[in-house]
Amino acid sequence: MAEDLSRQEQENELLSAYFLGDIREDIQYLGLTFNDIAWVMGNTLFGGGFLFLLPLPFWIKIPGLLLIFVLSIFGRLFSWSYRRRRRYRYIRQKNTGTGDEMEQLLGAESDGWFYRSGKMLHMVISLQADPWQTAVYNQKKQRINGFEQFLRACASERFEVSISSEQISDYQHELWTAKANKPVASEGMAALKKNRITMWRNMAESGEAKRSVYVLRLSVMEYQIDSRERDDETSEMTKEERQRFRMLAELREKLQRVLDPLTASGHEVTILSGLSMPELMGRWLDPISWERWMAAEGNWEQEAPDELVISLTKEDSKEEEADHEEKEQTDSPPRKGFLAVITAGLITLARKVGYSLRWVGNALHCILARLKTRRPRKEVLDDLLHIADSLSDLTLQGEEEEKEQQRMSALQGILFLTSPTSSGKSFLTANMAVAHSGEGVILHVVDLSPDRGTHTYLNPLRVSSSEPGWEAWTSRNAPGLTLWLPSEEQRPHIEETIRLLRKLSEQGPVLVDLPFAHPSRAELLKLGQAVAIVDGDYHHWLQWEQAAESWHGEVWLNQCEEPMTSHMATLLKEKWGQRVSLTFPHFHEANRWLFQGRPFVLDPKAVVHFIQVEEEQSHVSGNQAAS
DSSP: OHHHHHHHHHHHHHHHHHSOOOOGGGOEETTEEHHHHHHHHHHHHHHHHHHHHSSOOHHHHHHHHHHHHHHHHHHHHTTHHHHHHHHHHHHHHHHHOOSOOHHHHHTOEEETTEEEETTEEEEEEEEEOOOSTTSOHHHHHHHHHHHHHHHHHHHHTTOEEEEEEEEEEOOOHHHHHHHHHSOOSSHHHHHHHHHHHHHHHHHHHHTOSEEEEEEEEEEEEGGGSOOOOOTTOOTTOOHHHHHHHHHHHHHHHHHHHHHHHHHHTTOEEEEOTTTSHHHHHHHHHOHHHHHHHHHTTOOSSOOOOOHHHHHHHHHHHHHHHHHHHHHHHHHSOOOOHHHHHHHHHHHHHHHHHOSOOHHHHHHHHHHHHHHTTTOSOHHHHHHHHHHHHHHHHHHHHHHHHHHHHHHHTTSOSEEEEEOSSOSSHHHHHHHHHHHHOBTTBOEEEEEOSTTOHHHHHHOOEEEOOSSTTEEEEEOSSOTTEEEEEEOSSSOOOHHHHHHHHHHHHTTSOEEEEOOTTOTTHHHHHTTSEEEEEEESOHHHHHHHHHHOSOOOSEEEEESOOHHHHHHHHHHHHHHTOOOOOEEOOOOTTHHHHHHHTSOGGGSHHHHHHHHHHHHHHHHHHHHHHHO
């Protein structure tokens, strides 16, 4: 009891020491703050002084001065200026607004990863923090210190901060799904697990189970951003592009300096500007619909058509085809048996010989189409045309299967993706794995980095692991993909890591997210192919020059556009004598998919880049085999 009391006294002392700040902004007198009183005094002196300059009688000037004083007080008390502007916008919105443009209603426009309101730039950030009551004293002290440094950084970088906190229903669909898919020992435990998940779901729907969410809005004037000349500028930029590039780079660095104290103290921050604002606005403006959306496990994927509608459509089409066939059978004589035997024999022959009979099917189709007008036996020609169509479809199917096999074999063996700096190796590891995975394809990802970056990009589900010291995760977007992470309780030794990599390589391709500072990096690279991940940042390239005098392996260029690709290729050729194997552009929509919890390669626009990557990879491997 005494220990609990002393711990509570320490926490109270901690809170009182750090949260007793300047409260002059909170002082009110008769409902007016210090700024309101200053505004009333200034307005009265200005308006009254103007009255005394006019040639009016004295008995009019004194009541006019008092009237200005009273109106100023009531205007600040009842916020007349704010109400007038709101009324004006409400009336004007009926005439100009269509009801579909949220940005016009809010007075802000989306500009990339931030919002612009005139000369004011706004950045909306989601802040996630662990529960306060369950944290220990040192964690609370660390978080308070981080928040204090965050406020000091905002003041030094001239950021205005607006913090919004609210309680929302705690829907944990991913956790519930993982627990529901976890195998149990008996039926009784399965029923207990089902009842517990149902209880959690009912508590979230009734509002009994809630969690805290925090949203930060950082605002800064554009003229307060000092645009400086940078080393990574290109000469092809216009004046406007160069100014915007400098402004965005400086804004990104200022934002990073402001958010670093929060991330260092145990908080998680995610930029939401221009990405998930519809969900936030729906949560604030229409909470009832948002609750239903969350209860139905809503996400940002496009709604698929209803299975019942699809089945009914298929049944209707089948009935129409059956009616059409019956009508044809009544009009034409019955199909002869030898034609069916010929069809089956040709299809069997195509399967045995291969899928190179596409030209035979096309030629047969053209010849029979010409002879159809000359021969009166319509039923025989229709059957032969059906045979030609079957051969063409079979050939196309064979080509698709051959392409799928080439796609499966694009990655072989063990690939170690490494870099001494943050150049996106975890992003490439996760997305390359999802791009090359599929049904019937076994692919493994081993993440040896301490930050577990691939786990963040894949957003997988936990499964039971048969390897001691390792955690196994499966991706919901890639059926044959398995993610292996070192256990936090028992870190595996280097011998166990080598044994696991060799065992996994026997099953299929293995992608390894290997930190450059790993103590056993040289020993691990002997097991497979090393891949250096280099980006277009010149400062990151300086770290590469200091870390590796030479390089034996492949080089992938990430986050690099066309003007910078040639410069980096020249540097790689001069420094290492290596050519760039693969090149990835800068994906601006990657953060959006990260917030949605889905790999970026699922974006239809991004698949094109990874398909090109696969073709280049197979071409490189073919050249190596030929040499």
